[in-house]
Amino acid sequence: MSGxxxxxxxxxxxxxxxxxxxxxxxxxxxxxxxxxxVQRIMYLHVPLILVxxxxxxxxxxxxxxxxxxxxxxxxxxxxxxxxxxxxxTALAIAAGSIWGRPTWGTWWTWDARLTSTAIxxxxxxGYLMLRALVDDPSRGATxxxxxxxxxxxxxxxxxxxxxxxxxLHQPASILRPGPPTVAPxxxxxxxxxxxxxxxxxxxxxxxxxxxEQARWELSRLRMEVxx
Amino acid sequence: MTLARRALAIARKDLLAEWRDRESFTAxxxxxxxxxxxxxxxxGGDQALIRAASSGLLWLALIFTSxxxxxxxxxxxxxxxxxxxxxxYPVQREAIYLGKLLGNLAVLLLVELVIFPLFAVLYxxxxxxxxxxxxxxxxxxxxxxxxVGTLLSCMTxxxxxxxxxxxxxxxxxTIPLILAVVRGTEVVMRGEPFDLAVPWLKxxxxxxVVFVTASLLMFEYLVEE
Amino acid sequence: xxxxxxxxxxxxxxxxYGTNPALRGIDLCVAAGEILVLFGPNGSGxxxxxxxxxxxxxxxxxxxxxxxxxxGADGDRIRGLIGILGHGHQLYEALSARENLTFAAxxxxxxxPRDRVSTALARAGLEAVAQSRVRTFSSGMKRRLxxxxxxxxxxxxxxxxxxxxxxDLEATKVLEEYLLASxxxxxxxxxxxHNLTKGFAVADRLAILGHGRLVFEGRREETSVxxxxxxxxxxxxxxETA
Numbered sequence: 001m002s003g004x005x006x007x008x009x010x011x012x013x014x015x016x017x018x019x020x021x022x023x024x025x026x027x028x029x030x031x032x033x034x035x036x037x038v039q040r041i042m043y044l045h046v047p048l049i050l051v052x053x054x055x056x057x058x059x060x061x062x063x064x065x066x067x068x069x070x071x072x073x074x075x076x077x078x079x080x081x082x083x084x085x086x087x088x089t090a091l092a093i094a095a096g097s098i099w100g101r102p103t104w105g106t107w108w109t110w111d112a113r114l115t116s117t118a119i120x121x122x123x124x125x126g127y128l129m130l131r132a133l134v135d136d137p138s139r140g141a142t143x144x145x146x147x148x149x150x151x152x153x154x155x156x157x158x159x160x161x162x163x164x165x166x167x168l169h170q171p172a173s174i175l176r177p178g179p180p181t182v183a184p185x186x187x188x189x190x191x192x193x194x195x196x197x198x199x200x201x202x203x204x205x206x207x208x209x210x211x212e213q214a215r216w217e218l219s220r221l222r223m224e225v226x227x
Numbered sequence: 228m229t230l231a232r233r234a235l236a237i238a239r240k241d242l243l244a245e246w247r248d249r250e251s252f253t254a255x256x257x258x259x260x261x262x263x264x265x266x267x268x269x270x271g272g273d274q275a276l277i278r279a280a281s282s283g284l285l286w287l288a289l290i291f292t293s294x295x296x297x298x299x300x301x302x303x304x305x306x307x308x309x310x311x312x313x314x315x316y317p318v319q320r321e322a323i324y325l326g327k328l329l330g331n332l333a334v335l336l337l338v339e340l341v342i343f344p345l346f347a348v349l350y351x352x353x354x355x356x357x358x359x360x361x362x363x364x365x366x367x368x369x370x371x372x373x374x375v376g377t378l379l380s381c382m383t384x385x386x387x388x389x390x391x392x393x394x395x396x397x398x399x400x401t402i403p404l405i406l407a408v409v410r411g412t413e414v415v416m417r418g419e420p421f422d423l424a425v426p427w428l429k430x431x432x433x434x435x436v437v438f439v440t441a442s443l444l445m446f447e448y449l450v451e452e
Numbered sequence: 453x454x455x456x457x458x459x460x461x462x463x464x465x466x467x468x469y470g471t472n473p474a475l476r477g478i479d480l481c482v483a484a485g486e487i488l489v490l491f492g493p494n495g496s497g498x499x500x501x502x503x504x505x506x507x508x509x510x511x512x513x514x515x516x517x518x519x520x521x522x523x524g525a526d527g528d529r530i531r532g533l534i535g536i537l538g539h540g541h542q543l544y545e546a547l548s549a550r551e552n553l554t555f556a557a558x559x560x561x562x563x564x565p566r567d568r569v570s571t572a573l574a575r576a577g578l579e580a581v582a583q584s585r586v587r588t589f590s591s592g593m594k595r596r597l598x599x600x601x602x603x604x605x606x607x608x609x610x611x612x613x614x615x616x617x618x619x620d621l622e623a624t625k626v627l628e629e630y631l632l633a634s635x636x637x638x639x640x641x642x643x644x645x646h647n648l649t650k651g652f653a654v655a656d657r658l659a660i661l662g663h664g665r666l667v668f669e670g671r672r673e674e675t676s677v678x679x680x681x682x683x684x685x686x687x688x689x690x691x692e693t694a
Contacts, residue, residue, distance in 0.1 A: 232558075233558065233559060236555065236559065240544065240547070240551075240555050243547060244544055244547055245546075247546040247547070248546055303544065303546075306540075306545065307542055307544075307545070308538055308539060308540030309542050311540070311542065312538065312540075314508060315506060315508060315531055315536055316556075317528065317559075317560065317561065319528075451510070452503075452508070452509040
């Protein structure tokens with residue numbers, strides 16, 4: 001039962017955090033000199049990207065643990081974190097796209113960071129698809145663990161290659177978080193939202209893992225009844 | 228008997244089987260050539276445009292084609308439970324992965340060696356002098372592709388939608404290789420100073436080391452029940 | 453009475469695949485020079501049991517020792533000591549008989565591979581077609597070639613999964629000769645089949661597997677084909693081939 005309490009507490013914290021963060025971002029922080037109000041989307045876009053990297057790091061670590069120890073708990077966390085990571089990454093890209101349209105006139109720019117993030121999204125969507133296609137849960141967990149590990153190992157290499165690719169081909173149009181000198185209020189807004197989204201991630205993860213563990217528990221009970 | 232000896236035996240077995248029918252090899256060469264041929268129509272016959280993009284087109288064609296070979300290599304082991312047979316030998320799992328990797332690598336390189344001249348003819352590029360440098364670029368890229376491809380083909384073997392899943396997983400993961408090998412090829416084909424290609428060679432080298440090592444370590448966990 | 457420790461010894465062996473109980477506590481012993489024949493309908497767990505004994509899969513619970521090694525901890529070691537004839541014949545169709553055996557010999561690490569391969573081909577009656585591709589073989593010939601793979605070594609433990617399936621007269625002869633020769637050499641064998649008549653004829657000990665449990669276990673002298681058939685009918689269908 002304490003699980004439910006922790007979940008509720010996390011949920012509350014996340015809700016409060018988001019409320020505060022969004023207020024700071026959309027009300028307290030000043031509008032950008034060049035881009036105007038649109039720039040505020042950064043307070044969603046950047047935290048979403050950073051927290052999704054966190055989510056995939058969690059996938060990486062729990063995948064290694066699963067291969068080493070074969071405990072269902074690790075797989076449950078990996079799977080849940082991948083789902084949330086995919087969600088946050090998709091939202092981050094959407095936010096980036098919405099930011100880009102009025103600012104640079106296009107829905108999509110082949111900006112280094114946006115491109116890397118899109119590749120990451122593809123890899124982890126692949127993770128979820130793979131899981132869905134494997135019937136045997138234990139085999140699915142193993143196969144996805146391997147994918148989770150190589151996916152994460154690839155991230156720095158992907159990032160480096162995409163950055164080099166951009167700088168060699170066209171002048172970079174990097175989504176810089178605002179003007180070269182970020183106003184202190186903007187920094188506050190950024191960190192506040194980062195914390196808020198991290199809390200949201202924690203809440204969703206906790207909730208999702210509990211669901212997954214309930215599923216494993218159900219199968220275990222079935223095993224006992226049948227055996 | 229050492230790991231290397233057994234891995235080589237597995238690679239040799241794969242190449243022998245492939246040589247018998249040459250099914251996979253022929254299909255791959257034909258498919259790659261067809262893609263290169265079709266690009267011309269996609270570009271509306273604009274020769275300047277095609278030449279400018281030729282390096283990218285070459286490697287896209289080869290990467291699409293690689294999926295055929297990778298899938299086929301695993302297919303052999305699934306027929307008649309040969310993979311089970313392999314796993315029942317007193318052979319380290321790493322040797323099995325390494326053997327399949329070497330076999331896939333050899334086939335891919337052979338396909339490239341056939342496609343390069345065909346590419347030179349179709350796109351009217353002078354390849355002959357550049358061939359050694361081109362091979363220097365192609366080798367680490369192909370190693371990386373074979374390394375990840377072999378691992379993924381074992382992961383997707385026997386799945387319902389494996390024809391779609393293998394490329395869907397393989398391509399995003401190997402984007403760094405694609406970028407590197409295309410840029411390296413451009414440097415060579417345009418006669419630019421080779422120094423420009425060196426960072427990309429290093430990138431491919433890093434990719435290869437990371438993924439061959441990771442695959443060797445993880446293969447055992449992948450095949451145990 | 454057994455003078456030496458049994459070559460194969462399982463106690464309370466359990467294997468779950470996810471939520472599916474394939475083996476639910478198996479106690480079995482097989483001594484050197486003994487053939488244990490395992491009967492059971494499809495899905496009863498015969499193949500799973502053989503896979504555990506071969507070190508190919510790890511048990512979920514219980515213990516099993518094969519040729520002095522524990523299957524859970526020492527699966528690798530065990531693979532070097534056993535001969536196994538699986539469901540699929542595990543042959544590469546594009547290669548010739550000789551090439552298949554040469555590959556197997558390399559993988560098994562046998563010494564003097566060329567001699568061994570030739571001997572095995574002769575014993576299986578396949579010298580005439582040694583250079584032909586396996587694709588051109590009849591199913592009986594393929595089974596003989598799979599048996600020839602076993603003949604590359606003298607393993608102490610032999611596991612056979614449905615060896616009578618797809619056999620023609622010649623192949624059956626080769627199989628039976630092989631079983632007798634191995635028995636004389638002191639190997640322990642577990643043979644899983646649903647052919648009651650043939651299995652009974654070669655068995656020293658018999659067991660019936662039903663839904664992952666042993667529903668019968670005993671020496672051949674203690675029972676008869678008819679008794680087994682009744683038990684079998686209770687727990688699943690028997691498939692009889694003439």
